[in-house]
Amino acid sequence: MEGAVGQSGVAIDTAGMAKYLGDWSGDHRGGALAVLKPASVAEVQAVVRLCGALGLGIIPQGGNTGLVAGAIDIETRGAVIVSLERLNAIRLVDADNFVLQADAGCILQTVKDAAEAHDCLFPLALGAQGSCQIGGNAASNAGGINVLRYGMARDLILGLEVVLPDGELWSGFSGLRKDNRGYDLKQLFIGSEGTLGIITGVELKLFPKPIRVETAYLGLASFEAAIALFRQARRASADLMSAFEIIGSECIELARLIDADISSPVEAPVHVLIELSASAAVELRTLLVDFLAGAMESGLVTEAVLAESSAQARSFWAIREGLVEGQAKRGYHVRTDLAVRISDVPALVDQARRFVGLDHPGWLPQAYGHAGDGNIHFNVLPPAGLAESEARAQGADITGGLYRIADALGGSISAEHGIGRTRNRAFWAGLAPTHRRLVTALKDALDPQGLMNPGCLLPLTETSS
């Protein structure tokens, strides 16, 4: 294996491998034969060929910030992790064409900074942006807070470079905004969670950098009111709305675990963080003030605080970001990533709260998320003092119940986090037979040996023939 990547790129001792075996949440620890860290695309190809010859499973790994055990092997523990961390150069920033090319191992924040240095915006934005890698963002089709305006990772990718399961390199960079030559192969790999190849490079769309941003923190009586507000806001903001985040007031305590000084600007049961942004001299403040005045007059919004400075806007975002970190501090908890039709968000939250209240009294529901996309992270904290093993057992039941509620609403159990190994059985069980057959046909066509990220997305037991 040293031959493929050089001595410095191989970790096979327990100590050197440790950081590659646990996920960010601390919920899961995997095992691996070795961790390989190729420093070039050619080394990635060599590694893949070597593993193919030896019949070893390959687990591509980016920043290891995923939440579904997609990049760690918690089942067979007999595969090889291929970390992209040493493949981390920005290859090109072409502001004239609003295009950026980067190695897969580039940290998302590095990509964003490189764009900004050219007065451009790369809009993908998520909590882990300081450590997640752009290749992982592509492989998992990452979402985040700006999906509403700019789309998921899929929508931001112009081209990919991928090492295929047989070690061949497929290069799909073109720099073109429009190219309609047959099957759009990059779409196969985006969101495939490393099961069809290893992404080694990405070509990204850039946008003009916003020069005006307006942020408001609102209080509303209910999730129904928040969704009604979103519908109006979308029109009234001329699609210049870059975020519409919803926060159940019960989440504020979590943010205080991170910073005790955090206080909510409003008292209402449901909070909305709304952000408008523009790259030109659009009177966003007038737009937002006029809109909110109307929404308060109609009673839809009960309290509204407009950020008077970027510091104040940051303090609003600190609540939204703090509550996620605060949850992590609470240790094991039920974490979901549900999507429903936007208009079904109130029903989802209502049914989920009832279910937890009735069937699992003592557990604490937390509802927040990207409401403008119909994406709610409905998480549930165990009662204080409950032993972790018992919490995990009950948590599995709660998760199953929440999935059933989302299913019944025609929703998704994965809005943005992906399937990985924690949701692969629920995913597979929920697929129509025709869908399942198509997924298997694609996997078999591209990875006939089944070496790429075994057990991720496609459950090992149910798909092996």
Place this chain on the structure above:
Amino acid sequence: MEGAVGQSGVAIDTAGMAKYLGDWSGDHRGGALAVLKPASVAEVQAVVRLCGALGLGIIPQGGNTGLVAGAIDIETRGAVIVSLERLNAIRLVDADNFVLQADAGCILQTVKDAAEAHDCLFPLALGAQGSCQIGGNAASNAGGINVLRYGMARDLILGLEVVLPDGELWSGFSGLRKDNRGYDLKQLFIGSEGTLGIITGVELKLFPKPIRVETAYLGLASFEAAIALFRQARRASADLMSAFEIIGSECIELARLIDADISSPVEAPVHVLIELSASAAVELRTLLVDFLAGAMESGLVTEAVLAESSAQARSFWAIREGLVEGQAKRGYHVRTDLAVRISDVPALVDQARRFVGLDHPGWLPQAYGHAGDGNIHFNVLPPAGLAESEARAQGADITGGLYRIADALGGSISAEHGIGRTRNRAFWAGLAPTHRRLVTALKDALDPQGLMNPGCLLPLTETSS
């Protein structure tokens, strides 16, 4: 075959079939065993199963407005055309969720009207919108004038319903804005030009309907100036620019063939039609006036006419639309659909004009297109009086030369029209072996009998094993 679709849905006599065998441009006529017109998804499934049992090729056909012989068989003439025209209901307009569901055979204009009736916009806009069908738009990943702001058909599709080559139905409607459950199967079928299945239904993204639109017609000295202007306009318009069309002044004569009263508002060698739109009270006019004042001061724009009424805006668009119709009136001509990096547009036009001038004197180049996407339709009219057979022979050489110029710039021979049967050999020859292998693997995985749209995209002679 009547059993599968009922008597009224079958055409096997020459007269009844005629309108399904020729393309819009009049450039190509195909042949078919029969034309089947199923009136339900179940009938589409029955037809596909019947053809599979008989080993007959199937050519899905929408409005037959394509320009690359993707929906007519100009080679074997032994396949069955399946027209979706009787599958033409709007299934659902859900303005609350900005979602529309329609049968594949719905005319694009019908879809747009249905959206507008709910104060929404379905932004796909192209010359053929009065007769092309939404299923064909999806299968060919249609482009048009609003790609800049809203994307190609691919970007506007939330879900598809597809009859697979074995007659099974895959249903991918969810109404969700965000759904990250593994392989995004709809992406396979979008742009696959009917080679992987028959799209029977589409689920589309709607947008808030613009209430303000500002349009200007500009004169510039060169394509270089136009591209420099685009770069500035993108920032200055806060991404509210819905069109940035470029027209070489030589094209104006063509528009006059349609309406002799058409006159250009400017005299410059290169014209730009710019449109900004917003669904809210954004001061677009101020934005545009201020921007154009700066561009004129710097000398980038030499003439500018702002539309003072929607009638005047329509008169600007009449030039852009008229020149396309005018070309068609001229009969056979070289028609391309090239894409290059936005910054390479001036080089493309310059090299293409030189090539035609030197190698094919007497032929008349026409350069226009969606410059904001790097998409130039560089078309060439034969000299007056040249016999059509001779024109077609020379035209093939000219097309080849223009493809080589685009290739050398790293461009695409199909920005938006697709590959079909007129470009399949050039497409295939231009693919890297790895890319070709992936395309073949997908085709074989989904359509192992090779019955779906034989000869389209994948050339018959080069891919049959």
